[in-house]
Amino acid sequence: MQRILLVLTIVLLGAAGSAPTPAPGPLRIVGGDATGGCIAGAERLPSSGEGFQTIHLNHSSFWGAPPVIERVKLLGAQAHKAGLADFYVEDISNPRGGPMPGGHAAHQVGLDADIGLDPRPKAALSAMERETIEVASVVRGDQRGVDPARWTPAAMALLRLAAGLPEVDRILVNPAIKKQLCQEVTGDRSWLRLIRPWYGHRAHMHISFKCPAGQSECVPMLPPPPGDGCDATLQWWFDQLDHPAKPETPAHPPKPRVLPAACKAIMAGG
Template sequence: MVEVMLSNISARISASLPAIAFLVGLAAGTALPAHAQPHQAAEWGKVSAPAPGSPRIFGSYTNGCIGGARSLPTEGPGHQVVRLSRTRYFGHPETIEYLLNLGQRVAATDLGTLLVGDVSQPRGGPMPSGHASHEVGLDADIWLRLDLPPLPRSQREDLDLPSVIDPITKHVDPRLFTDTQAMLLRLAADDPRVTRIFVAPGIKQALCERTWPDRSWLRLIRPWFGHEAHFHVRMTCPPDQPQCADQAPPPPGDGCGAELASWFEKPPPVPTPAPPPKVKPEPPPMPVACAGILVMPPH
């Protein structure tokens, strides 16, 4: 009889562990040691549904998670989500609202159809491939190609999404980056919740060379390699998310002077690389609340 009772108690405790882990995470504002963290990107990639409850962000764009994420409709007025099999169309409600609104504005101005790529996984966290950010539902990739009609979901998995940058000159190809793409970026920056939009340096240069009645929004357009076919929108931490670690605002000015020119300077000769370290360094610890977010049962 005693053994049966102990077995029943043990089963109840085991069933409660996800909730206990979540509550412990909510109560703690610090991070656990790295070895105790759910850093395995594969584990976050396996989760197919958001953690239930109201939206809550823990950590930073590059090291965090989100509970209560919302999914972006896979198609709607002015937008369609691509590469749906990746299950990366979840985000904070403000990010989802932003993307829906941008799609509607793109449709209203006859620019084409917005192609939305990765936002975040259902619970954020590190991704198995493709990104070092997008972990808290506040980042979104938007492709620069706008001429595709609404497509069946099966045809959105392997699209031809070419770079708009000439590989020789490092400047935009005027056939692929036109006033249409420039206006898309102008619309994307026209929201006070946007803190940065990452583009290839050549795209930033093309925007700087155009005449704009108001150039203040160019401050948000930040050059960064790897964004030759899409741009990356980053939202500020919502004011009701105290555990969200915001990024410092961009420096003042439009960023079109010496700062931009430095991206086109010829790099110095590359020295002989040092041998790689034998031991891969541990990633920084995730917020402790993320352990609870990862294991919470869905609705």
């Protein structure tokens, strides 16, 4: 009982810690992952739906641009139809975007979604389990390959479905997952271009969607380079495990990130 009360308190405090309501629409996206930003007219992903469940409600936020919310639901429906297990969803954006707790650089404009990769079947979670569950990594402890106990065709199928969603800009995964796809995917490999190696991301994929049409204040990222990315640039990540590159010493201390000026009204407005 005490633990239930504790979780309930955390949930309520977590909800109170950020702007609890979205800025009214129409949809307006200002900035991007590289600049920081905000969103008006965001919509909230339901806490569960066909093929998915949200987790860590106390420190995650599930607001996004309406087309992004639709695409997460679409991925759930497609995964369900393909016979895949439910996936967990963690972090989309705050109701008005802006910086997320925990120093997430992305997830500021409602165009990013974190989707768990553990392909095993899942029971519906209790309220407490939703807060405390740890999403299983599909990568081995030494980070040189996927964990054969967790990496199954279902994990690859979920990644392929995600890459096929409309308007995907890129999907970040651990380099070991990218390497596995490079080895395993046959036939059409064009979707591998969207799957990019990045630090962490052993348990979830980070899907970034493109700026929606007509959002002139939304700052797009540089497109991924051409090709499937299964080349020397991928090997670099594994070389880092043996010989980490020296961090470059910045000439000046990094400037604190300032949100675009137009975000002031969106973040503060009623």
